[in-house]
Amino acid sequence: MDFKTMREDFPTLRSSDAPAYLDNACVTLKPQSVIDSIHRYYTETPGCGGRSVHRYGTAVSKGVRDARKGLAAFINAESTNEIVFTRNATHSLNQIAHGMSWNKGDVVLTTDREHNSNLVPWLQLEQERGIDHRVVKSHENNTFDLEAFEESCKEAGSNLRMVSMSHVGNLDGVSIPIQEIAKIAHDFDALVSVDGAQSTPHMNVDVQELGIDFLSFSIHKMCGPSGMGGLWGRYDLLDDLRTIQSGGQTVTSSTYTEASWAQPPARFEGGLGNFSGMVATGAAVEYLTTLDMNAVHQHEIKLNKIMTKGVKDIAGLEIIGPEDATQRGGICSILLDELPTHDVALLLDEAAGVMVRSGQHCVHSWFADKGLPQGSLRASAYFYNTEEDVKRFVDTLTEIVHTLG
Numbered sequence: 001m002d003f004k005t006m007r008e009d010f011p012t013l014r015s016s017d018a019p020a021y022l023d024n025a026c027v028t029l030k031p032q033s034v035i036d037s038i039h040r041y042y043t044e045t046p047g048c049g050g051r052s053v054h055r056y057g058t059a060v061s062k063g064v065r066d067a068r069k070g071l072a073a074f075i076n077a078e079s080t081n082e083i084v085f086t087r088n089a090t091h092s093l094n095q096i097a098h099g100m101s102w103n104k105g106d107v108v109l110t111t112d113r114e115h116n117s118n119l120v121p122w123l124q125l126e127q128e129r130g131i132d133h134r135v136v137k138s139h140e141n142n143t144f145d146l147e148a149f150e151e152s153c154k155e156a157g158s159n160l161r162m163v164s165m166s167h168v169g170n171l172d173g174v175s176i177p178i179q180e181i182a183k184i185a186h187d188f189d190a191l192v193s194v195d196g197a198q199s200t201p202h203m204n205v206d207v208q209e210l211g212i213d214f215l216s217f218s219i220h221k222m223c224g225p226s227g228m229g230g231l232w233g234r235y236d237l238l239d240d241l242r243t244i245q246s247g248g249q250t251v252t253s254s255t256y257t258e259a260s261w262a263q264p265p266a267r268f269e270g271g272l273g274n275f276s277g278m279v280a281t282g283a284a285v286e287y288l289t290t291l292d293m294n295a296v297h298q299h300e301i302k303l304n305k306i307m308t309k310g311v312k313d314i315a316g317l318e319i320i321g322p323e324d325a326t327q328r329g330g331i332c333s334i335l336l337d338e339l340p341t342h343d344v345a346l347l348l349d350e351a352a353g354v355m356v357r358s359g360q361h362c363v364h365s366w367f368a369d370k371g372l373p374q375g376s377l378r379a380s381a382y383f384y385n386t387e388e389d390v391k392r393f394v395d396t397l398t399e400i401v402h403t404l405g
């Protein structure tokens with residue numbers, strides 16, 4: 001695929017002095033079609049979907065329906081009713097964690113490289129409900145230890161209720177073997193919740209093929225608008241979940257003494273929604289659907305190989321995760337030894353318009369465990385990034401390190 005010509009679709013990439021935007025693991029840029037869709041909502045049909053029957057309402061309802069349909073097809077969900085619109089992946093993960101009924105001693109397994117969004121809800125449930133959250137340690141190079149996982153499942157035995165893990169880590173780009181994990185977890189009658197915030201935008205994610213139960217994802221990391229996320233769940237499981245935000249639309253009727261719950265997904269979408277966001281999600285998914293997601297993944301690896309080759313031998317720098325870039329997708333996360341990561345990130349932007357992320361990337365637990373409070377410098381690529389972008393990153397970083405080091 002010719003990703004280079006697609007840069008024209010992104011207003012911030014059109015000019016000759018466009019930045020080398022390498023902070024895609026945080027949030028991606030938006031194509032014109034998504035921006036236009038938001039604008040169209042506010043200028044042409046600024047109504048409320050799912051309730052009002054006038055023209056504005058009907059147009060919005062159709063836009064929301066189409067967006068849900070597009071998302072269902074994108075991740076190969078069995079039904080559009082399995083797609084819930086949320087504010088972000090954090091909201092989705094909280095809906096799962098706080099929507100289930102828990103018994104004291106129920107075991108939840110995560111990895112040791114989770115974003116706070118897939119760690120803190122379990123810590124909260126541990127404090128408030130007495131669940132037993134356990135961490136499966138990765139290999140030394142941050143790759144998944146399937147044997148340690150299987151051992152943890154055996155130790156938990158019949159108490160194992162949930163395996164909740166990020167498909168691709170935002171810390172290091174390392175992916176885990178979800179299909180095998182799901183098979184093992186299901187042998188123990190546990191549920192499998194996948195944090196797909198870093199996988200869904202970058203590779204083929206087929207929820208049926210993966211054999212999982214829940215998928216949480218960030219639409220704002222998929223060329224979509226901010227304030228939008230998604231939750232997919234197997235319908236029977238969604239139907240068993242309590243909503244964490246009850247109110248308008250979450251019930252079919254109410255009296256002064258009781259309410260009748262609506263079916264998913266409406267049950268989880270309480271209150272007036274982010275309609276411009278939902279409709280523009282349709283535009284984002286339509287855009288992504290034109291891409292070959294395998295080619296996107298390969299393109300990011302190609303760029304990561306250039307970054308890896310460029311920084312791996314710089315004295316004092318260390319890439320988090322395996323040296324082989326094919327195992328880290330589009331993420332190159334670098335420990336800078338004594339150099340201050342935020343200052344280096346600022347200099348990259350000031351000196352050469354290279355935008356990366358610095359700090360602990362909401363994976364405080366991993367950095368705390370390793371005693372690395374400074375965090376890392378993380379460059380993360382997407383399909384619209386070019387070889388020139390990553391070379392600019394490598395060259396400027398090299399210069400900064402030599403100057404400050």
Ligand SMILES: Cc1ncc(COP(=O)(O)O)c(C=O)c1O
Pocket residue numbers: 025026087088089090091115117118166168169170195197198217218219229
């Ligand atoms: C792996 C992972 N999980 C969860 C999140 C949280 O996503 P959101 O900001 O959509 O809540 C992120 C965000 O960076 C992430 O990278």
